[in-house]
Amino acid sequence: MAPGPFGRxxxxxxxxxxxxxxxxxxxxxLENPIPPRVSxxxxxxxxxxxxxxxxxxxxxxxxxxxxxxxxxxxPVPLRVEIxxxxxxxxLARLSLFSAVFLNVVTQWRRHPLMALGSLNMHLGxxxxxxxxxxxxxxxxxxxxxxxxxxGRGGGYLFAAGLALLAMRxxxxxxxxxxxxxxxxxxxxxxxxxALSGIAxxxxxxxxxxxxxxxxxxxxxxxxxxxPWPGWLLxxxxxxxxxxxxxxxxxxxxxxxxxxxxxxxxxxxEAGFSPHVNPWDQDYLGDAPSREAVLPGEPQPWTMxxxxxxxxxxxxxxxxxxxxxxxxxxxxxxxxEPR
Amino acid sequence: MRWLKPxxxxxxxLPVPQASWEMSxxxxxxxxxxxxxxxxALLPDWQETFLASFRRALRRYRSFRHHLxxxxxxxxxxxxxxxxxxxxxxxxxxxxRADLARGIYKRFLAPGGIHEPAANLKWxxxxxxxxxxxxxxxxxxxxxxxxxxxxxxxxxxxCREILASLGLSSQAGTGGSAETYRxxxxxxxxxxxxxxxxxxxxxxxxxxxxxxxxxPVDEYGAEVLFLxxxxxxxxxxxxxxxxxxxxxxxxxxxxxxxxxxxASNPGAWxxxxxxxxxxxxxxxxxxxxxxxLIIWGESGLGWRVASCFxxxxxxxxxxxxYLLHKAPLNIVEWAYRLYxxxxxxxxxxxxxxxxxxxxxxxxxxxxxxxxxxxxPRRLLNAVCIWHEMPAGTIGRETLCCGGGGGLNHLSPELxxxxxxxxxRVLAGMNRTHxxxxxxxxxxxxxSALARGLKHYKLGMSAGGVIELMANAxxxxxxxxxxxxxx
Numbered sequence: 001m002a003p004g005p006f007g008r009x010x011x012x013x014x015x016x017x018x019x020x021x022x023x024x025x026x027x028x029x030l031e032n033p034i035p036p037r038v039s040x041x042x043x044x045x046x047x048x049x050x051x052x053x054x055x056x057x058x059x060x061x062x063x064x065x066x067x068x069x070x071x072x073x074x075p076v077p078l079r080v081e082i083x084x085x086x087x088x089x090x091l092a093r094l095s096l097f098s099a100v101f102l103n104v105v106t107q108w109r110r111h112p113l114m115a116l117g118s119l120n121m122h123l124g125x126x127x128x129x130x131x132x133x134x135x136x137x138x139x140x141x142x143x144x145x146x147x148x149x150x151g152r153g154g155g156y157l158f159a160a161g162l163a164l165l166a167m168r169x170x171x172x173x174x175x176x177x178x179x180x181x182x183x184x185x186x187x188x189x190x191x192x193x194a195l196s197g198i199a200x201x202x203x204x205x206x207x208x209x210x211x212x213x214x215x216x217x218x219x220x221x222x223x224x225x226x227p228w229p230g231w232l233l234x235x236x237x238x239x240x241x242x243x244x245x246x247x248x249x250x251x252x253x254x255x256x257x258x259x260x261x262x263x264x265x266x267x268x269e270a271g272f273s274p275h276v277n278p279w280d281q282d283y284l285g286d287a288p289s290r291e292a293v294l295p296g297e298p299q300p301w302t303m304x305x306x307x308x309x310x311x312x313x314x315x316x317x318x319x320x321x322x323x324x325x326x327x328x329x330x331x332x333x334x335x336e337p338r
Numbered sequence: 339m340r341w342l343k344p345x346x347x348x349x350x351x352l353p354v355p356q357a358s359w360e361m362s363x364x365x366x367x368x369x370x371x372x373x374x375x376x377x378x379a380l381l382p383d384w385q386e387t388f389l390a391s392f393r394r395a396l397r398r399y400r401s402f403r404h405h406l407x408x409x410x411x412x413x414x415x416x417x418x419x420x421x422x423x424x425x426x427x428x429x430x431x432x433x434x435r436a437d438l439a440r441g442i443y444k445r446f447l448a449p450g451g452i453h454e455p456a457a458n459l460k461w462x463x464x465x466x467x468x469x470x471x472x473x474x475x476x477x478x479x480x481x482x483x484x485x486x487x488x489x490x491x492x493x494x495x496x497c498r499e500i501l502a503s504l505g506l507s508s509q510a511g512t513g514g515s516a517e518t519y520r521x522x523x524x525x526x527x528x529x530x531x532x533x534x535x536x537x538x539x540x541x542x543x544x545x546x547x548x549x550x551x552x553x554p555v556d557e558y559g560a561e562v563l564f565l566x567x568x569x570x571x572x573x574x575x576x577x578x579x580x581x582x583x584x585x586x587x588x589x590x591x592x593x594x595x596x597x598x599x600x601a602s603n604p605g606a607w608x609x610x611x612x613x614x615x616x617x618x619x620x621x622x623x624x625x626x627x628x629x630x631l632i633i634w635g636e637s638g639l640g641w642r643v644a645s646c647f648x649x650x651x652x653x654x655x656x657x658x659x660y661l662l663h664k665a666p667l668n669i670v671e672w673a674y675r676l677y678x679x680x681x682x683x684x685x686x687x688x689x690x691x692x693x694x695x696x697x698x699x700x701x702x703x704x705x706x707x708x709x710x711x712x713x714p715r716r717l718l719n720a721v722c723i724w725h726e727m728p729a730g731t732i733g734r735e736t737l738c739c740g741g742g743g744g745l746n747h748l749s750p751e752l753x754x755x756x757x758x759x760x761x762r763v764l765a766g767m768n769r770t771h772x773x774x775x776x777x778x779x780x781x782x783x784x785s786a787l788a789r790g791l792k793h794y795k796l797g798m799s800a801g802g803v804i805e806l807m808a809n810a811x812x813x814x815x816x817x818x819x820x821x822x823x824x
Contacts, residue, residue, distance in 0.1 A: 074399070175411070178413055183411050249450040251408070254408035257404055258487070261401075262404070292373055306596070306623075
């Protein structure tokens with residue numbers, strides 16, 4: 001194992017931390033040292049490149065589940081759909097399709113700069129992530145080699161889209177009122193991830209064995225620690241993990257939550273069930289609060305007063321006997337008036 | 339290629355940003371708030387009530403929760419909002435308006451955050467809520483332009499509900515709802531007054547057309563229970579008389595119930611409970627009068643409540659045996675169906691409207707939420723010469739008249755500001771096509787347009803589609819006059 005950056009101050013080294021401390025720095029080196037079972041370096045490696053990603057993944061899963069479940073279980077009391085999708089029937093049921101389709105098509109004409117930036121950004125992210133697939137496959141199937149240049153181009157697209165969005169945010173005075181720390185911070189975080197990735201392509205490519213070791217180590221957790229991958233990759237990975245950790249509690253949730261938006265949901269004509277308001281029963285038998293009317297204030301125009309007026313009106317027109325609706329129904333059916 | 343230059347180095351095309359708080363409608367009166375089931379004045383322990391109402395709203399409305407959680411502050415809503423365009427107040431950008439609620443959510447309620455104690459809620463913030471959540475006309479244009487489909491009108495509606503639970507409301511919502519409970523309509527026209535007004539209308543109609551036309555009130559067994567747009571009765575009698583003419587031409591008896599004589603629903607400007615109570619009155623009145631059809635007059639939010647919301651508000655009409663059509667009907671939709679079946683064949687005289695060069699203004703609610711797009715246009719094709727406004731300002735992308743959401747009566751400056759984008763378009767229509775008449779199918783739009791057209795001196799009048807149709811049906815009566823003469 002390479003000594004790595006922690007070697008000197010955590011007792012790592014060619015002998016491994018425990019052996020080094022046991023023997024002391026002044027002792028002569030043994031000809032054939034006994035390697036320690038687990039070095040400090042190895043423990044750090046396992047924590048940083050195995051346990052942390054796993055913890056972040058679990059955290060992300062719990063967070064996403066929690067947020068989306070809570071949103072999905074919140075009722076949609078009223079029909080608030082807008083902009084019915086351009087397709088009816090079975091296709092419209094794919095709310096994923098309609099949501100994405102509508103976004104791309106409608107925003108393109110209205111906000112070209114934003115559409116260009118965000119399309120570049122999202123598409124580039126997708127391509128760049130597909131380029132990362134090769135790290136997790138050993139050996140890489142020959143059919144997937146085309147992903148390498150695609151992923152590289154995706155990285156540039158990603159960074160370019162972010163730059164466009166940042167320029168737009170800085171350049172539009174209307175956006176100054178809206179933008180806050182969260183907005184600029186997220187752009188900065190994504191940009192740092194993109195730039196560190198691009199730097200590893202061009203400026204300081206890391207040891208392929210180290211990258212492969214980290215990626216494959218995630219799939220095979222019991223495998224031994226691999227070589228030290230270099231600071232740039234640690235930065236890239238750390239920022240990506242930070243992004244995933246804050247994902248469920250950040251504005252990035254706009255993506256998964258888009259598909260639960262009742263406003264973008266296709267209406268009942270697309271086959272969705274009609275709206276049922278589960279809490280409407282709280283208001284059953286509700287009436288304007290008459291006891292809140294103080295003496296001297298005008299009284300509400302209630303159903304009783306209205307029925308009296310109808311009776312007077314119809315009596316004046318010559319009716320011999322006037323029933324109200326409830327009495328009429330009860331005289332027909334024999335039931336109590338409602 | 340303007341979009342290639344992201345840095346806006348030129349001076350902003352908008353007016354200088356200014357605070358528009360003075361334009362907000364006045365706060366609700368104490369007696370009105372009590373009648374609407376709200377506290378009369380701001381509660382002493384309002385912080386706790388505020389957070390409790392906020393939590394309850396998060397539990398109740400998925401739209402509210404979604405919209406608070408998934409805004410990316412991209413600013414796409416800023417050019418979409420008529421009130422931001424008109425007032426240039428940065429807090430009127432829909433995302434900024436929603437951020438007033440989003441900030442509270444993040445500081446006091448969001449999961450994964452460190453929650454501050456309720457005492458940290460300052461009255462300044464609630465004052466901002468009271469101002470800016472009553473500067474939105476609930477037109478939903480921002481929802482159309484938002485990439486995430488965030489509907490700021492939902493946030494506005496829910497935040498008004500939260501404010502109302504504290505004892506803070508606008509006079510439009512509480513006053514309108516309380517007047518509806520007292521008199522049956524939000525203008526406060528008392529029941530005996532309806533008889534007088536309708537008798538006056540009968541005389542005017544006889545004078546105009548030479549035909550006796552009945553305008554009955556509280557008539558048992560009429561075929562149509564009509565929900566009259568009370569704005570029209572108060573401000574635009576020509577449009578109101580047109581409904582009587584249409585019913586007469588169709589040969590259908592109609593009546594108005596003084597228990598609910600209002601096509602709009604002022605409860606929708608206030609909260610869910612009052613919206614539901616007012617909608618409930620329609621069915622109660624219908625049970626008394628046993629009509630065959632229930633038809634809404636030209637109205638915006640009231641029609642949306644009836645056609646989109648009523649089914650979730652305990653309004654199942656399937657058990658009402660006396661009804662022929664067990665769902666709400668809009669008069670424009672209904673008139674178009676009659677026209678399509680040939681009910682007016684050979685009786686429409688478009689030459690009666692020849693002095694009018696008409697353009698059509700889509701009301702926000704009818705067009706965006708209820709999809710009432712084709713029917714009024716086809717009726718216009720049959721009865722007048724008209725020109726469509728430019729794309730992007732019509733149909734689902736229609737601009738606001740400025741008067742929606744209860745802003746019409748009590749905050750005229752704000753309504754004028756919100757009308758500004760539409761006024762620019764109308765000025766262009768006047769210049770290019772010589773349009774002198776704006777037709778619309780919402781009584782609130784009509785009065786806001788009439789005020790705005792007069793204020794901006796556009797030389798146009800506002801009227802209704804049914805009004806044009808009635809002119810064509812009875813060409814001798816009042817056809818040559820401009821609509822908003824009253």
